[in-house]
Amino acid sequence: MSELVELSSTQHQGLKVRVNCGVEVAATQQIVKLRVNEVGRAAGNFPIFFTRSAQDGALVLSALTSFESQQNMFVKDGQWQSTYQPSAIKTFPFFLMRSKSDAKSYTIGIDEKNQVFSKEHGELLFEENGKASMQLSRAKVLLEADIQNDIHTFQFGKELEQMGLLKSIDLVVQYQDGTNQSITGLITIDEDKINALSAEQLHGLNQQGYLVQIHALLISIYQLNSIIQKQNSHIDLPKVAQLKIEVAKDRAAG
Template sequence: MRIPLSATSHLDTVVTADAALVYAASQHLLNVRLGEISQVMADVAVFFSRHLQTGQWLLSGLYSVTPAQNLWLQQGQWLGSYQPVCMQTYPLLLGADPSQLMLVDDSRVLQQGAAPGAMPLFTENGQPSDYLRRKKAMLDKDLQQEYLTFQFVKTVNALGLIKELDLHLLQADGSSQLIKGLATVDEDKLQLLSAEQLQQLHQQGYLLLLHAMLLSITRLNRLIQLHNLQPDGQRPNGQHPGSQLLKSIKLEISRSAHG
């Protein structure tokens, strides 16, 4: 639940030091902004994924093939070189009115009174703390990045460059499972664009990012490695995608997207 942040209601509220990790632990996909692609791709593959409510394409980093799991978080330590802004700012959000900060009412990361390592939201006299000011600045910048990301996705989609994928998980026992809902850059269509279209993408700074997304797919090898390093007791049982040891992940054009 999201609630409006105010000094009146949250004067003594503090955010635990591990808030970012608590949030990320249950996210196999993390939201990525346009300006974060180059940093995120150092760790994971960056795909297009659809917003659960609107169906619009977003940019996401793939941190596991198992829902509600993040392989880059092990024993309370973040294994990646970069934490996306959606992690860094949790549990704070901008409201419909960007001047109004919202707070995710998450008892795992919010406490009352002083706590070791925790960051206060307000000073004793009700002014925003340095921590809150920093997070607000990050959220304001992220709002701009959200718009830039929307424009990028809109342009790429209009050119027909988004290719929906089926991820085939080939498991060590010979079985396979399928993951749908992700998409990448259609490299074949990209190569068929006119010189004028390519120049426009280059001027917008999009062409390099499209190639970066394609290159990031090689990070799936690291995902497989981390998945297989899990102790048997931590690997999910049953029919979850990736519940067995993985041999490889094969990407194919989605059958549902192409009739």
């Protein structure tokens, strides 16, 4: 990501943002970031996994949108095609950043060099009186909620990791033309270890509100079938013959 600058009603007066740019960018995202509060709704649309941040190795909750890199099977003709749209898409191109005036608080940042911004085309970020536009106001509400949602997501992943309830897997996609590819770096719930937990451990997870999320993550894996169906109906992509889920024995989840 390029360097963010703090959004300002004076500095960015007259700046416009391209409408629907979040979906346009998502069209090339094979994985889309999620927060733990989104899991229940997202699980009915996408397979959900943890991945590792390339920057610091932290667990990141993500929706898988395609078997092909630079593809998203849930975007067609510039339109979002599932009943749930992740917050990360709704808030783009606005991001949370540390305030330069107060290191303990957050503010909204933008990448001024991103082509979604211009003076000529799109929706104004601010009205003449400096009031935020409807699009910016909606994004601001979501971003403010995401501060706590990011904390809860970190705590969720950390708890699962500390309890040894995660396992690394590979998706092996076999195509009808005889070729295949592996999607690596995915981490999911180890169902066997969940089933082996004591009543006390299960109660503890339930008290934290995690059991519902755990089961939603497990159920979401069935949405891999949705991606297969979408890909096989796409005239420009190779047809999937079979999908195998393999435990990555040489790679620990932790």
